[in-house]
Amino acid sequence: MPRWLTTFLVLLILFAFVLPDPARAGNATGNAIDSMVVFFRSAGNELSDSVALSDGSGDLSGEASRGSASTRSPNGGVASGDGTYRTAPVDLAAVQAAVAAPPAPSDDGPVDIGGEASLRHSPPVQLHLPTIGVSTGFVSLGLGPDGTLQVPDTAHQAGWYRDAPAPGARGTAVVTAHVDWQQEKGVFHDLGLMRPGDEVTVDRADGAAAVFRVTRIAEYAKSQFPTEEVYGAADDAELRLITCSGPFDHATHSYADNLVVYARMMGVRHG
Incomplete structure (x- = not known):
């Protein structure tokens, strides 16, 4: 009482x-x-x-x-190339033409989406980009002291931003890789060759494979990188593939632009 x-x-x-x-x-x-x-x-x-x-x-x-509820968005674009491998800058005119091109039809047949628009959180383990012959593992990335996204310490793996949603989960998943690194061709060296309608598959630790379709490709000057548009929240499961592009500035040891591939999850494969 x-x-x-x-x-x-x-x-x-x-x-x-x-x-x-x-x-x-x-x-x-x-x-x-x-x-x-x-x-x-x-x-x-x-x-x-x-x-x-x-x-x-x-x-x-x-x-x-x-x-x-909140996640920290990286500050600006991703500096992921060191100019040590001979590369041809992405043809911006071709990229812009690809944005207007209709999605390519899929030859893989129907994808089991299980009645779900998104999956639960599970880390990615393997990335497949059949259009450019890429199949690679992941390293986990955070933010550097200046708020920019860290980059992989190898040319041969992609990096997943661990403070954003996992690929397949609701929201915007962020994956970056080098265009070139320490005299080697980077995983995303040919990312600019992808087109709307191309398939992107991410194998996850839970055994599911999230299947994405490229919706558009864009190139941005790093000084005008649209942070909110690229990293902002999404109502469905989306994916961003990011690398460097454009001419290499030997004075700053950096590429002038960023290339961003936008993709949306279309289904899930199991097993």
Whole structure:
């Protein structure tokens, strides 16, 4: 029973049985006043504790909610090439023409989507880009001190941004790889040859293979990289493949542009 309620009951007993007796009225009045003070202090403390607990729990739940719902987007484009392998810059005119081209038909037959628009979270393990002959594993990437996305330390693997959704899960999954690296041809060296309608498959740790179709290809100057458009949230399961493109600036040791392949999940293969 709360302390304030106990105190209130004691006051009722005092007024009902003690005050009617004149001999004890003086002492009882003093005791009653003291009890009233205790009562209001007790009630005030409990009310204060209740408000403090409510405010505290609200703050914690709000912070947890914000933390679980938000993801940190990389700052700008991805610098993923060092100019040490002879490359031909992506033909921007060809890229723009590819954006307007109709999607190529699939020869793989229907894909089992299991009635689901997206999958649960599961890390990617293998990336397949049959159009350009790529089949490679993944390394996990975070953000560097300047807020830009880290790059793989090898030319032979793609990097998955681990603070974004996994490929196949609802939202925008981000995958990057080098166009060239340490005198070697990078995994995404020929990414600019992909076209809308091309298939991208990501094998996941849970055994499912998320199947994507390329929807468009775009090239952006790094100084004007549309961060929100590329990394922003999506209502369905989407994928971004990103690498460097354009001319190589030997003064800055960096390519001038970024190439981004946009893709949307079309189904799931199992086994």
